[in-house]
Amino acid sequence: MSMFDAIEISGSGLSVQRARMDVIAENIANAETTRTPEGGPYRRLQLLVAPAERPAGGVEAAGLVVDNSPLRQVYDPSHADADAEGYVQMPNVDVAIEMVDMLAASRAYEANARALRVAREMAQDAINILV
């Protein structure tokens, strides 16, 4: 077991939580986007995470998946993207869900940051044995 295993594991946790935060921010930013380059309204993205396939452990992003749940239908005949009946297809982003995910990601980020500090402190203590 290397002296830096704990630090690297916590580092992987930090970067994965940061990546989740980016995806959440993108979802919130696009909560009202009705036109995308692929056509149609924006669809919510989700970052899947899984244990890293390294002997040392850690975590990694396992893939970015598109949420295919039904889109929101909003009645707004004045909207440029409204259909013949006056309905607009809005992204399937629920800002409340994104907020909850953001809290979870931020809490997990904090916990990983603390684990990193502890690992660093331990290494420092080990060095101090050699006085």
Add this chain to the structure above:
Amino acid sequence: MLSNITTAALERGLSGVYARQVAIADNLANVESAGYRARGVEFEVELRGAVEAERSGRNTSGRGRSLVESVQPQMAERDTPSRRDGNNVSIETELVEMSKSCVQYKMLARLLGKKLRMMSRAIGGGSAQ
């Protein structure tokens, strides 16, 4: 004597606590991984048994490493209830365990340092600080 029971036990203790910190770091990194099972590290019971066995003279397997020196930290899954995604990491449990490990590591490191300085003083006739 450079390798006695105390230094060996302190060294195995440091190594065990560090292994525990690695497991905790892994648990915290995987707090959102579906199906991940939290793991903990145990070594204290085995270490204590080895120390007691050596103290009472039932020492070693002859040559090579002593009982205390061959204590290895054991990793085991935590059997706490899991969430709906099959993950059973509790951030609070891990943070508590981490605080304990941090203090434990500091204490062991300080004791080992003291012990080594004591020996170096004995060797150098007080020339070490």
